[in-house]
Amino acid sequence: MDSHNSPKEKMKLLQAKLEHVRKQNENLRHLVKAMNNQCNDLLARIHEANRTYSSSDHHHFNNNINIGGVTAQVPPVPNAKQSRIFVKADSKDSSLIVKDGHQWRKYGQKVTKDNPSPRAYFRCSMASSGCPVKKKVQRCMEDKSFLVATYEGEHNHDVQCSSLGQSSSLTNYCSPKSSIVHCPDYQTTDSFGSDVTLDLTLSGSNQETRPPRNLMQVCDDKKKIEEYVASLTKDPSFTIAVADAVASSINGPPHRPM
DNA sequence: CGGGTTTGACCGGCGC
DNA sequence: GCGCCGGTCAAACCCG
Numbered sequence: 001m002d003s004h005n006s007p008k009e010k011m012k013l014l015q016a017k018l019e020h021v022r023k024q025n026e027n028l029r030h031l032v033k034a035m036n037n038q039c040n041d042l043l044a045r046i047h048e049a050n051r052t053y054s055s056s057d058h059h060h061f062n063n064n065i066n067i068g069g070v071t072a073q074v075p076p077v078p079n080a081k082q083s084r085i086f087v088k089a090d091s092k093d094s095s096l097i098v099k100d101g102h103q104w105r106k107y108g109q110k111v112t113k114d115n116p117s118p119r120a121y122f123r124c125s126m127a128s129s130g131c132p133v134k135k136k137v138q139r140c141m142e143d144k145s146f147l148v149a150t151y152e153g154e155h156n157h158d159v160q161c162s163s164l165g166q167s168s169s170l171t172n173y174c175s176p177k178s179s180i181v182h183c184p185d186y187q188t189t190d191s192f193g194s195d196v197t198l199d200l201t202l203s204g205s206n207q208e209t210r211p212p213r214n215l216m217q218v219c220d221d222k223k224k225i226e227e228y229v230a231s232l233t234k235d236p237s238f239t240i241a242v243a244d245a246v247a248s249s250i251n252g253p254p255h256r257p258m
Numbered sequence: 259c260g261g262g263t264t265t266g267a268c269c270g271g272c273g274c
Numbered sequence: 275g276c277g278c279c280g281g282t283c284a285a286a287c288c289c290g
Contacts, residue, residue, distance in 0.1 A: 106263060108282060121281070125262095136281090 086140070087147040096120040096137040098149040104135065115141045126157050 087098050096109075096118070103125035111118045117139035124133040133153040140146035 105261095107284095109263095109265075110280065110282095113279065119280085 083151045085149045085151070087149060088145060089147045096139070096147060098135070098137050098147055100149070102133075102155065112138070115139070117141065117144070124155060126155075129157065131156050 085098070085100070089098075104122035105125045105127070106120055106122050108121040109118050110121070115138055119136055119138040122135045122137065124131040127133075133151065133155050135152065136150045138148050140148050
């Protein structure tokens with residue numbers, strides 16, 4: 001086909017491709033930088049929320065999280081079977097709903113002394129089947145755009161995916177409107193003890209909803225992803241494929257029928 | 259009518 | 275012992 005191409009022309013073509021890849025790389029760096037800035041902003045807000053905790057129940061924060069080279073602190077949970085998540089939610093939305101993939105039944109609400117916002121008490125809807133998990137949800141006192149959910153216990157069943165959309169009154173699905181900052185602190189499991197998952201779903205972004213996830217599942221998935229990434233980055237053919245894909249995207253992305 | 263939510267009452271732990 | 279406070283119960287209510 002291109003047998004008329006001399007080695008010099010091939011070299012020029014490759015150099016041009018390389019230049020394109022370099023430019024693309026630079027663009028990606030800018031993107032990463034921008035994302036890092038957004039991440040910093042979110043972490044600052046998380047930090048603010050955490051400070052609320054430290055002042056309200058005298059916890060000292062020892063757990064660090066690191067995202068994109070940025071470190072933030074999260075509150076340790078006194079009870080080893082508890083975990084806390086901070087959920088970005090509309091401050092105008094008065095419902096104390098943290099959609100985490102499980103079905104919950106509200107069994108009480110109470111205004112606590114240190115926070116004017118009411119605290120809602122939920123039990124897992126599978127409690128009748130022996131699931132011991134409970135959660136408490138309260139709006140963050142200083143930053144009302146955050147909900148703080150405290151989980152107690154572990155689910156002894158899978159996430160009820162099959163029921164999605166069946167019961168509108170249940171808090172059963174991940175909200176596209178909320179950002180979840182998840183701080184699991186499971187019993188004597190070092191691999192999870194200081195691990196934090198940030199679901200940086202930007203508020204109001206019009207992204208598709210995600211499948212619901214059990215908290216332990218999230219950690220397992222993260223491990224798996226890390227293993228995949230490690231194995232892929234070690235694979236030179238993968239690097240070549242990525243470079244190829246970037247080059248082809250620069251030369252004009254193919255319009256594939258969806 | 260069944261299942262979930264609301265909300266006032268009740269209970270138990272804790273500090274004074 | 276008393277009062278405060280967080281957590282839970284359960285009857286009434288709401289909604290599909």
